[in-house]
């Protein structure tokens with residue numbers, strides 16, 4: 326895809342880029358010609374991923390807890406202070422995996438608050454602190470939600486609420502930040518992030534004949550951040 330190459334190289338922040346879907350997104354955006362800043366709470370894996378993906382330094386790791394305002398603010402301020410290029414793209418991918426929790430009368434409110442902070446408030450925090458750093462005030466935000474936002478499993482209140490909030494917030498941010506900043510959402514269904522765990526028994530349930538792969542999500546993100554999607558904003562794509 327012509328996506329991002331040509332003209333000036335773009336800079337993309339990918340949260341949760343140390344592994345899984347986020348790593349595939351980081352790899353794809355690097356392939357498209359971007360510099361990629363990986364924001365992740367896992368220092369060990371994040372550092373290794375950045376060096377594995379690009380030894381020439383186009384992939385840079387930042388140790389960030391995206392659910393913590395001070396941590397997000399410090400990362401963006403550090404970028405500014407170090408004279409990094411302006412940013413063009415933010416992909417909000419970091420998330421806590423779905424867990425099957427207690428029934429509502431035993432809901433752990435501390436856990437609820439943690440989920441909302443990492444899966445939802447993080448989207449507000451990155452938008453807030455990236456805002457001043459977008460190149461000439463223009464940019465693209467992509468949020469990675471989940472089909473669980475409208476197809477919940479039993480007792481998965483925290484996950485469903487956080488991902489549903491992310492889809493709604495996508496519309497709200499698109500309206501609030503447009504027209505110069507486009508905001509879209511990708512809601513993956515089942516995505517195998519480990520080659521050694523093929524979900525063979527689930528294959529017939531998928532009309533496409535297989536579950537998703539991280540590269541599928543990365544391709545869609547690549548298109549959404551490209552100029553080819555220049556009129557697309559406020560949308561949620563099931564993948």
Ligand SMILES: NC(=O)c1ccc[n+]([C@@H]2O[C@H](COP(=O)([O-])OP(=O)(O)OC[C@H]3O[C@@H](n4cnc5c(N)ncnc54)[C@H](O)[C@@H]3O)[C@@H](O)[C@H]2O)c1
Nearest residue numbers: 341343344345346365366367390391419420471513515516
């Ligand atoms: N894999 C799936 O089937 C699937 C399906 C639907 C949606 N999703 C969503 O896609 C995204 C990525 O999923 P995945 O399967 O690759 O997950 P994963 O658990 O493999 O990776 C998540 C990454 O986010 C990072 N992270 C977690 N908390 C963080 C924090 N507070 N601050 C910074 N980084 C943090 C982790 O360290 C990790 O690198 C998630 O938001 C998930 O909800 C995944």
